[in-house]
Amino acid sequence: MKPILSIENLHKTLPDEGNSRLFSGITAQIDAPEIIALLGASGQGKSTLLRILAALDIADKGDIRLHGIPLSEWKPTDWRQKVGYVAQHAVMLSGSVEDNLRTVSMLHRTAFDRPLAERLMSSLGLEGAWGKRAGEMSGGEKQRVSLVRSLLMRPDVLLLDEVTASLDAHSKHAVESLLAEWRRQEGATAIMITHDLAQAAQMSDRIWFMSEGTLLEDDKTDSFFRQPKTDAGRRFIQLPATGEQPCQL
Template identity: 55%
Template structure:
């Protein structure tokens, strides 16, 4: 069977004058839908990698394929409906919460699954919100969850999560973790989750991708990554994840 997602020799250059690589030789494969934590100190290009995977940014080199179909050959819209990026900074569209949640059905002229939206509102701890409330008036944490929910309505095969619990309190964070794990089990969605929260990575992921030294340095099961990291960089990172290189 063809792997769900294949990343081959991907390179991205910095935007500055000398065009030095931000990362290169990034290789990875998602064979089966799984939960992956994408770790690494800031500035390694974790978000950029996710954006490349979602076809929002162009890679300077390399090949990305989904079930054997190359990203270059697929209509970018079709690709993005299968591989969906959820940004760290949630963007609310003008109008109500409900309007935001309906975005996918409006864009693709598909029926709006109100039941699903309501269920997810509850699971993400947003049941207190009036659907008619102006989305711009929400708190940062509420926006982050509405933004996540809006993308879930697309039912992508691969979900790219960019620090989506960064501005949440502990309780809400745990709700989001549970809801996403539940979603993964039921829907069989693969997730690549950028986080700086190592407890979260241990809790939710089965695999860790660790970025460092300008590439994808380690790719192992979550257990072996945290117990026996292969590189010194990863060992140091596990001790103090927030430290810059």
């Protein structure tokens, strides 16, 4: 069976006068549905990596394949139907919340799945928001609607850029529960950027840790939090140099 997603030797430079490196040599493979937490300090290029995987940005070098087919051979609309992306700062289209939810089916010329949309909205506490003007919602409401909008495509891979960072505790828990349930029911893969180490430890199956301008560690979640393989990883989760004691999450 071909990998769900494979990333080979991705390089990205910054658009400055010196073309300085953002990251290089990013290589990873996803063989089965799982939730991956993408960790690392600010400035490592985590959001840029997600945008490249979403075909919203272009790598300077490297290859990305979905189900064994190179990104270059996919139609952009087909790729974005298979690879969903939820940005850190949600962008709403004009009109109502319902208009925003229906946009997905309109763009891809598919039937609008009203029962699924109602279930997703209800699970995130948005059952009464259908008729609201999208531009008048709070940041947290926009973030949740944006997630629902992406899930309505039933993507094979879901890319999430700090989607719970602006949410209150109740809404955050609702999103986490929905993503766990979605993974079980749909068999989908998620790659999520988070700065919440407790969230990463509790939700993910695997950790991608970016540091020193590359994907420095790729390991099972339990292994990473118990004993990272690098000094940078230990510093990031504040483990002592020996790596003998796990961080308290």
